[in-house]
Amino acid sequence: MNSTSTLNLANIPKELLLILEILKYNNDDYIHNHKSELFRGIDWDLFIKLSKHHRIYPILYKNIKKFKSDLIPSYVLKYFSSEYKKNTFNMLHLCAEIEYINKCFNEAEIKILFLKGPIIAHSLYGDISLRTSSDIDFLIPLVKLESAEALLANQGYIKDDYIKTVLNDWKWRHHHVTYFHPEKKIKLEIHWRLNPGPGNEPSFEELWRRKANSNLFDAPTFFLGSEDLFLFLVSHGARHGWSRLRWLYDIHLMLELEINWQTTSTLLKKYQFHNLGAQALVLTSELLGSKVTNDMSLVSNHFRSKTLANDAIFYLERRVNLHTDPVPDDVSRYHSQHLFSLMTFRRKAIFLLSILHPYPEDVDILPLPRKLHFLYFPLRPFIWLWKRTRKQALS
Incomplete structure (x- = not known):
């Protein structure tokens, strides 16, 4: 890599620049002697908001609690300490549910690969308390999706049935469905693809052959092998514009x-x-x-x-x-x-071709009996043109 900076950081808030510097260096003497000017004029409320937005406050807290007391206001440290404890309890709560879900799926003979959450925190950070996670993501074979949904329904999970589909486009346009447990307050995302389509990606069996076993639990609990995990984290972070530093810190x-x-x-x-x-x-x-x-x-x-x-x-x-x-x-x-x-x-070519495939919105605009849904293919250009004309007229 070229050591000369190629990124234009002129419009980055100075509070975020400070966060980046703290993430880079956890040596108190280095920060205090060489980077202390970065602490001047900081809006500490914005500093807190940015650390929460980017989901990196646990690792940030680990670093700043070692700093000399004159660098960070006491109320900031107190806030981070409270949030760190809450996150630790949340991650332990998710760990317990991962163990239970893994057991249920194994008994039902459904192969399962966990994608993120505490397993990744343990694998990359060495400590589940240093990474945040709001849900449990896992990948299963598409052919087992119906069985998995029935299993989760029996366990009290409720499906967020937000996906509209026409001609089974959900199988490749979408990549996961969400479930929520009202008592446990836990959200699950069942994936049948790593990313939404269109586009090729490794098959489940290919990923399963290269899987890794987490030593966070006593029972075998599998997640993506290192090379596949890098591909997944890179494609996931890029798809979201790397808008949260946590995803970049995972790569780091x-x-x-x-x-x-x-x-x-x-x-x-x-x-x-x-x-x-x-x-x-x-x-x-x-x-x-x-x-x-x-x-x-x-x-x-x-x-x-x-x-x-x-x-x-x-x-x-x-x-x-x-x-x-x-x-x-x-x-x-x-x-x-x-x-x-x-x-x-x-x-790009595959994406542009996918636009020719009917969308669920086409059914709303021009309802047809299910057995005639194939007609949406030749009608698609006309529906698209009508929508575009109508949008321009409204604007």
């Missing part, structure tokens, strides 16, 4: 693990994610001081890596939240354009 810690970078590069290229891997390495090296070794150059060397990394700074400048509606129009437009720019030529 992954670089310290033993990863076969030749295999990783092959996987990223095969599934058209090579540019995303390169983008992630530029961001982590320049924002978090990650060490990018020669072995990683198989992934980091991409002609668009610096451009794509700079494009992601937009999300850090504005504290973008893509998970809560309504998303501001300017952010929504930028995000749509950014997602398209992240695609390789092949993925």
